[in-house]
Amino acid sequence: MGIQRKTKSLQAVYEAFGDSNEALSVKMIRDRLGESVNKTTVYRLLDRLEEDGMVHSFSGEDSVTFYARCHACKGVSHDHNHPHFNCVSCDKVLCMEEEVVLPLSGKFKVTEARIFLKGICAECA
Amino acid sequence: MGIQRKTKSLQAVYEAFGDSNEALSVKMIRDRLGESVNKTTVYRLLDRLEEDGMVHSFSGEDSVTFYARCHACKGVSHDHNHPHFNCVSCDKVLCMEEEVVLPLSGKFKVTEARIFLKGICAECA
DNA sequence: CCTTTAACGCAACTAAGTTGCATTAAATTT
DNA sequence: AAATTTAATGCAACTTAGTTGCGTTAAAGG
Ligand SMILES: [Mn+2]
Ligand SMILES: [Mn+2]
Ligand SMILES: [Zn+2]
Ligand SMILES: [Zn+2]
Secondary structure: OOOOOOOHHHHHHHHOOOOOOEEEEHHHHHHHOOOOOOHHHHHHHHHHHHHOOOEEEEEOOOOOEEEEEOOOOOOOOOOOOOOEEEEOOOOOEEEOOOOOOOOOOOOOEEEEEEEEEEEEOOOOO | OOOOOOOHHHHHHHHHOOOOOEEEEHHHHHHHOOOOOOHHHHHHHHHHHHHOOOEEEEEOOOOOEEEEEOOOOOOOOOOOOOOEEEEOOOOOEEEOOOOOOOOOOOOOEEEEEEEEEEEEOOOOO
């Protein structure tokens, strides 16, 4: 059912992402907000935002879930098979625009891909 | 420094993998062993086995770390960029032999890839 | 302004994984 | 075959991400 009331907390959490394609963890979001919003609330807001297709989530490295605003996938086709990238220099986690070709294999029928890449981002290069 | 003593616990944990390319979580390993080995010990054994290149680890879906025996990567080139596959039918997590072409991009310098695929495995097809 | 109930904050909880420390048991030496 | 050394183990206590129940607050609509 998603979001039904536009509360202060909701706006604060959503605006924490800005316009960028940077992915944030709950801890990072709360840091940006000065811990003003209760962590349970942040989790629940992100759940609702995801339900409504406003953000998507994926798990990063150390068993931490990241959330990012949906940019490309506004409409019907919520294709979140796009790769995510972690810059080892600035530590940012970003959504990549690039399409991913699902590796076709004789043995496996692949329907979903979670691709987490590491390396150096454009700004740190 | 890795493993220095071939203890009963070590053999039990290592043999839990069998010859297959199936990946196991600590919980799964302990279930197979009838909880006979303390969980701290299992974590430490897996750390040492990984240090010695006998197993490799990667994070699965729900913030659970999986471990699998190293098959292809016996020698010097410990290339663990191979994909891992989760069958949604039998729930098994498997190492895939297939090579994956890293998505080259102008913006990002990719050096490492964690690829987690979902779908239907050969036996469940 | 009043009512309804979605959203909130808090405390308590779960589960994966880690750490310190005393004890046990491999491996090596006598 | 002892005695010695210290890697490995078990336990309890801890950390951190995330969840749940419940009483309270506040957004939205009449
Ligand atoms: Mn993304
Ligand atoms: Mn593997
Ligand atoms: Zn960077
Ligand atoms: Zn299967």
